[in-house]
Amino acid sequence: MSACSTENKAPESIRSICCIGAGYVGGPTCAIIAHKCPEITVTVVDKNPIRIAQWNSDKLPIYEPGLQEIVMKCRGKNLFYSTNVEEGVVNADLIFISVNTPTKTYGAGKGRAADLTHVESCARIIAGCASGYKVVVEKSTVPVRAAASISEIFGANSPAASNFQVLSNPEFLAEGTAVADLLNPDRVLIGGSQTPAGLEAIALLTAVYSHWVAPERIVTMNTWSSELSKLVSNAFLAQRVSSINAVSAICEATGADISEVAEAVGRDSRIGSKFLQASVGFGGSCFQKDILNLVYVSECLNLPEVAQYWMQVIVMNDFQKSRFAKKIVSRLFNTISNKAIAVFGFAFKKNTGDTRESPAISVCAHLLEEGARLNIYDPKVETEQILSDLCHPGVCALPRERIENLVTTHADPHSAAANTHAIVVLTEWDEFKTLDYEKMIKSMLRPAWVFDGRKILDHERLMDLGFYTECIGHRYQRPQFYDHCNGPEFPHFS
Ligand SMILES: NC(=O)c1ccc[n+]([C@@H]2O[C@H](COP(=O)([O-])OP(=O)(O)OC[C@H]3O[C@@H](n4cnc5c(N)ncnc54)[C@H](O)[C@@H]3O)[C@@H](O)[C@H]2O)c1
Numbered sequence: 047m048s049a050c051s052t053e054n055k056a057p058e059s060i061r062s063i064c065c066i067g068a069g070y071v072g073g074p075t076c077a078i079i080a081h082k083c084p085e086i087t088v089t090v091v092d093k094n095p096i097r098i099a100q101w102n103s104d105k106l107p108i109y110e111p112g113l114q115e116i117v118m119k120c121r122g123k124n125l126f127y128s129t130n131v132e133e134g135v136v137n138a139d140l141i142f143i144s145v146n147t148p149t150k151t152y153g154a155g156k157g158r159a160a161d162l163t164h165v166e167s168c169a170r171i172i173a174g175c176a177s178g179y180k181v182v183v184e185k186s187t188v189p190v191r192a193a194a195s196i197s198e199i200f201g202a203n204s205p206a207a208s209n210f211q212v213l214s215n216p217e218f219l220a221e222g223t224a225v226a227d228l229l230n231p232d233r234v235l236i237g238g239s240q241t242p243a244g245l246e247a248i249a250l251l252t253a254v255y256s257h258w259v260a261p262e263r264i265v266t267m268n269t270w271s272s273e274l275s276k277l278v279s280n281a282f283l284a285q286r287v288s289s290i291n292a293v294s295a296i297c298e299a300t301g302a303d304i305s306e307v308a309e310a311v312g313r314d315s316r317i318g319s320k321f322l323q324a325s326v327g328f329g330g331s332c333f334q335k336d337i338l339n340l341v342y343v344s345e346c347l348n349l350p351e352v353a354q355y356w357m358q359v360i361v362m363n364d365f366q367k368s369r370f371a372k373k374i375v376s377r378l379f380n381t382i383s384n385k386a387i388a389v390f391g392f393a394f395k396k397n398t399g400d401t402r403e404s405p406a407i408s409v410c411a412h413l414l415e416e417g418a419r420l421n422i423y424d425p426k427v428e429t430e431q432i433l434s435d436l437c438h439p440g441v442c443a444l445p446r447e448r449i450e451n452l453v454t455t456h457a458d459p460h461s462a463a464a465n466t467h468a469i470v471v472l473t474e475w476d477e478f479k480t481l482d483y484e485k486m487i488k489s490m491l492r493p494a495w496v497f498d499g500r501k502i503l504d505h506e507r508l509m510d511l512g513f514y515t516e517c518i519g520h521r522y523q524r525p526q527f528y529d530h531c532n533g534p535e536f537p538h539f540s
């Protein structure tokens with residue numbers, strides 16, 4: 047395979063990289079490194095043979111705009127995918143640990159702390175087989191001071207440990223824009239020990255990124271600051287979404303419009319306009335888990351007020367999801383038992399097939415528990431994924447058989463909407479903006495409703511077509527029938 051350094055001292059430059067974890071981060075990140083650094087051999091290893099087979103096939107395991115082309119260009123030249131983790135590690139100058147760090151579901155810190163089982167397992171694998179000089183890089187999102195545990199495992203298990211340098215290099219890519227984010231990052235963060243050996247390792251990793259990232263965008267700092275900055279970045283981003291979502295509830299109750307408020311607020315250059323899009327709630331594999339991680343770190347440091355402060359971002363997100371689901375039930379005469387409802391979008395955001403923590407999961411679970419039949423359409427999410435998410439323990443109170451009975455997935459939105467009482471938009475896919483709603487309403491039951499959880503549709507036009515509509519962060523003027531919907535006297539037919 048590759049010619050890595052066999053000496054105990056740092057090489058002049060990195061010639062061989064191994065990334066443990068061929069997921070949403072490891073896959074795209076290594077494709078870009080291979081693409082931008084043709085002289086470096088990049089091997090992505092994973093213990094999951096199915097994932098590796100997919101990376102070696104024509105249908106990659108994840109969808110990201112632009113990724114397929116880059117992988118096809120580099121694969122077999124300087125980009126390789128393998129299940130042989132040890133071989134990858136032995137042959138590398140630099141090893142990325144890019145494995146999953148989900149929220150713990152057991153034991154101490156259950157429901158809060160990051161589960162570092164996979165990171166520890168990587169550290170033990172490296173300690174068990176690596177020799178010579180190695181730079182080991184935490185790419186996974188970890189709690190502050192995790193690098194100290196990795197170094198301790200090296201020290202206790204490897205005779206070569208004194209030649210291993212541990213760096214923190216958190217990833218900031220967002221799904222759906224991973225390739226663009228990696229090619230043009232706001233910053234690359236590298237944390238390391240501020241010793242001569244630590245600074246030498248930082249310089250080696252900096253040189254890799256310098257192939258395509260401008261020097262002023264590569265920020266170096268101490269290891270703990272780097273680890274903590276990743277958690278704090280996600281906490282700040284999620285906090286903005288929860289803040290605007292909290293205001294969306296006020297808009298719906300008062301007639302203020304959330305887009306107008308967001309524009310007015312975002313025009314202040316101290317605040318900025320990004321991440322102010324009100325929604326049915328944030329999802330994705332990172333925000334909730336990383337805030338919970340921060341909450342747990344704060345609790346462990348005996349800072350309960352700090353923990354509660356950040357926890358409120360998640361409380362607000364849960365409120366937004368359930369508020370939206372309850373509004374659907376309320377508008378459909380407080381009973382949706384056996385009513386068909388079309389669901390547009392199941393991914394946690396557009397341009398990805400990822401459903402981890404998608405708000406669609408909890409909204410759909412709520413509607414299913416109320417007895418609705420759901421016709422679900424998403425351009426990138428497979429049927430098995432939808433069923434597995436909805437049947438996951440703790441998501442929906444119904445038994446699997448009943449869920450499978452109530453859920454139908456559709457290959458096109460028109461068939462999903464036919465004979466339904468309502469369309470519920472849960473992901474902001476662009477294609478939903480240009481569908482033929484005039485044709486769609488003709489196939490629906492009346493009153494035909496649209497519930498827009500992403501505020502992406504033209505509601506004036508929908509109302510002209512005869513739809514009744516609800517939209518996150520806005521209150522529309524309605525026919526008389528609708529005006530009574532908010533009142534306590536509104537009849538319950540259930
Ligand atoms: N998904 C994102 O957009 C994103 C962005 C920035 C940071 N992160 C962070 O990056 C890390 C990875 O996230 P992801 O979304 O790529 O996860 P993922 O679940 O998609 O991929 C992780 C991969 O690691 C593999 N793995 C686990 N233990 C292993 C081991 N011992 N040996 C070999 N392979 C092993 C798994 O099989 C899996 O394929 C997490 O810490 C996450 O918080 C994710």
Ligand SMILES: O=c1ccn([C@@H]2O[C@H](COP(=O)(O)OP(=O)(O)O[C@H]3O[C@H](CO)[C@@H](O)[C@H](O)[C@H]3O)[C@@H](O)[C@H]2O)c(=O)[nH]1
Nearest residue numbers: 217218219220221287321322323325328329330332394395
């Ligand atoms: O104004 C906004 C922006 C986002 N969202 C929602 O927030 C969630 C997260 O979106 P986004 O941050 O774009 O996607 P992620 O892939 O989860 O990326 C976040 O999490 C990654 C994992 O840590 C980080 O690397 C990224 O920097 C960070 O943006 C999604 O459900 C979005 O729909 C909104 O509702 N309104």
